[in-house]
Amino acid sequence: MSDTVPGADRRAERGPVLRKGVGIPASGWFDPRGRALGGFAFSANRVTGLGLVFYLYLHLGVLSLLLRGERSWDDFIRLATSWAFLSLDVVLILGILYHGLNGIRVALVGSGLVADRQRALWWSLGVFGTIALVAAALHIYGSR
Amino acid sequence: MTAVGGATGMRTFRVYRYKRGEPGWRFDLFDVPVTSRTTLLEALRWIQLHLDRTLAIRHSCLHASCGTCGVQVNGREALACVTGVDDLGGTITVEPLANIPVLTDLVVDMREFVERFPEEIPSIRAVASSPETDTPDGIDGYERFEDCIECGLCLSACPVSATSDGYVGPAALAAAQRLLEEPRGTDPDRILDWADDPLGAWRCHAAFECTAACPSNVAPAERIMALRGALAGRRGGA
Numbered sequence: 001m002s003d004t005v006p007g008a009d010r011r012a013e014r015g016p017v018l019r020k021g022v023g024i025p026a027s028g029w030f031d032p033r034g035r036a037l038g039g040f041a042f043s044a045n046r047v048t049g050l051g052l053v054f055y056l057y058l059h060l061g062v063l064s065l066l067l068r069g070e071r072s073w074d075d076f077i078r079l080a081t082s083w084a085f086l087s088l089d090v091v092l093i094l095g096i097l098y099h100g101l102n103g104i105r106v107a108l109v110g111s112g113l114v115a116d117r118q119r120a121l122w123w124s125l126g127v128f129g130t131i132a133l134v135a136a137a138l139h140i141y142g143s144r
Numbered sequence: 145m146t147a148v149g150g151a152t153g154m155r156t157f158r159v160y161r162y163k164r165g166e167p168g169w170r171f172d173l174f175d176v177p178v179t180s181r182t183t184l185l186e187a188l189r190w191i192q193l194h195l196d197r198t199l200a201i202r203h204s205c206l207h208a209s210c211g212t213c214g215v216q217v218n219g220r221e222a223l224a225c226v227t228g229v230d231d232l233g234g235t236i237t238v239e240p241l242a243n244i245p246v247l248t249d250l251v252v253d254m255r256e257f258v259e260r261f262p263e264e265i266p267s268i269r270a271v272a273s274s275p276e277t278d279t280p281d282g283i284d285g286y287e288r289f290e291d292c293i294e295c296g297l298c299l300s301a302c303p304v305s306a307t308s309d310g311y312v313g314p315a316a317l318a319a320a321q322r323l324l325e326e327p328r329g330t331d332p333d334r335i336l337d338w339a340d341d342p343l344g345a346w347r348c349h350a351a352f353e354c355t356a357a358c359p360s361n362v363a364p365a366e367r368i369m370a371l372r373g374a375l376a377g378r379r380g381g382a
Contacts, residue, residue, distance in 0.1 A: 010165035015246035015253065018160075018239060019306050020219065028242075028306040034220025038352025038365070042303060106350045112373015116366045118352055 041102055041122055048099040055092060086140050093136045101125040151177030155229055157187060159199065160239040162246050169246075171237075172196070178229055184238065185213055185224035188250070200249035208359055211295030214241050215250050221297040221357040241300035243309075257296045260316040262323075262338045291360045292319060298354035298364050310343040314354035314364035317345055321367040324374055336378055345371045 021027030030043050065072045079085055105121040108114050114121065155178050162169035174191045185203055192199045203213040206225045213224040216239040218232060229236060244252040298314040299305050305313050320335050327335075339345040345368055354364040 007165075013164045015162060015164060015248070016169060017245050017309075018216075018242040020242055020303075021306070025307045029303050031219065033218060036353060036356035038350065038356065039303065042349055042351035042353075109369050110348075110350050110372055111376055112369050112371070115369035115373060116363070118350065118365075 037119055037122060041105075044098060045102050045106075048095040048102075051095045052099060055095070081144055083141075083144075086144060089140050090133070090137045093140070094133055097129040097133055097136075101129045150179055152179050153230075154178070155187070155232070156235045157191065158235055158237045159188075159191070159250070160246075161199075161249055163198075163248055180228075180230045182229050183225060184215070184217055184222070184227040184229050184232075184236075187229050187236075188224060188238070200247075200251050202251045209293065211293030211360075214295040214297045214300070215239065216241060216300065221301045223295060223297070223359050226359070241296050243299050243302065243305040243313075244296055252296065254294075254296060257299060257313075257315070258294070260299075260312045262316065262320055262335065292322075292362045292364075293360050295359065297357040297359060298362075301353040301357035303351050303353060304347055304349050308343065308347060311347045312341075312344055314348070314368060315362075317348070317371055318362055318364035318367035321371040321374075324371065336375055339371055340375050340378075345375060348372075 019025045019028050020031040020033075021029070029046055032040075032043075035043070062076065065076050102122075102125070105118065105125055108121060109118045154175050157174045157176055158171045159174060160169060161172050174195050176187045176190050178187060185201070185206070188199065188201050192201065201213070201224070203225060204210040205212075208223050208226045211223070214221060215224050216222075216237075217224070217227060218237050219239075221241065224238075238250065240246045240250045240252045244254070244257055247253045292315060294315060296315070298318075302311075302314055305311050317339060320339050323330050323335050324332050341347075348365070348368045350365065350369070352365040355362075355366060358364060
């Protein structure tokens with residue numbers, strides 16, 4: 001008679017761990033199923049963060065045009081004052097405002113100062129951010 | 145069972161299946177007759193009784209008290225016993241909780257969940273107060289963190305736990321904060337030492353999905369934020 005319980009080996013196996021999202025675990029950060037406000041804010045913070053890092057390198061690349069002389073810079077300025085390019089500036093301002101204001105919200109909530117007011121903070125900073133975005137967009141398009 | 149008697153419609157259940165020793169996992173489809181009051185647990189039991197006796201599910205109290213029947217339904221954490229299926233769509237996807245190893249089918253291994261709790265927290269905790277309890281001057285009322293039923297829904301919903309297995313997670317941190325509020329002989333400094341870790345209170349990214357998923361109104365995220373406040377206060381005062 002065996003001294004082990006039948007099937008004991010199989011029961012000792014560690015089963016799979018389900019993750020949200022598809023593929024790499026971090027994709028679960030962007031799984032929208034059933035998300036609440038805080039979850040969307042968390043995902044949007046990452047999206048805007050990645051976007052700002054991308055913009056930083058893009059910005060450095062654009063500045064490097066100065067090394068190619070006056071003409072290449074003038075060509076770029078002509079492109080940069082087009083409606084399409086200015087619209088990208090508005091998107092950039094949106095990303096900066098969202099990431100910055102949400103950072104303030106997370107800092108205030110995360111430090112325990114207003115631990116149970118994350119929703120109210122999100123909405124009030126959202127109103128402030130929307131007003132600031134509209135003002136910035138008017139200024140950007142008005143400067144053309 | 146309710147799922148059969150007076151059925152008013154059919155739902156297709158897409159159920160996660162996994163058996164240890166068998167290769168991989170899969171989804172099985174089951175058509176189940178339901179009424180407007182059928183719960184997910186009743187539907188799963190109907191599948192078990194009428195279509196597939198090998199379907200493994202775990203449940204006990206049937207009234208959201210024991211916390212054993214937690215699953216993901218259409219990607220959202222829920223207690224199967226109190227989740228109606230009527231408004232979940234024609235095809236309902238049922239999966240085990242995320243971020244916790246699967247034992248079999250819809251049953252997860254809660255050992256890895258319970259082991260995250262600090263040693264100072266006993267596995268059984270008495271409720272210390274009732275709504276009728278008089279409170280001292282200056283205190284509006286007691287907050288009962290014992291409401292946690294240790295169902296694991298918060299850990300499954302937490303986006304940080306999805307990418308960081310070492311993170312102790314919302315339930316354990318909320319329990320630690322409860323101990324700070326009401327030490328009952330526990331040394332608060334030991335609790336703070338335990339929580340003051342990169343994989344402790346500081347690993348939370350304030351997504352508040354744990355609070356949204358919690359079926360017992362524990363509000364784990366708010367408790368973690370309060371715990372951080374205590375940690376910051378201790379560091380500031382050091």
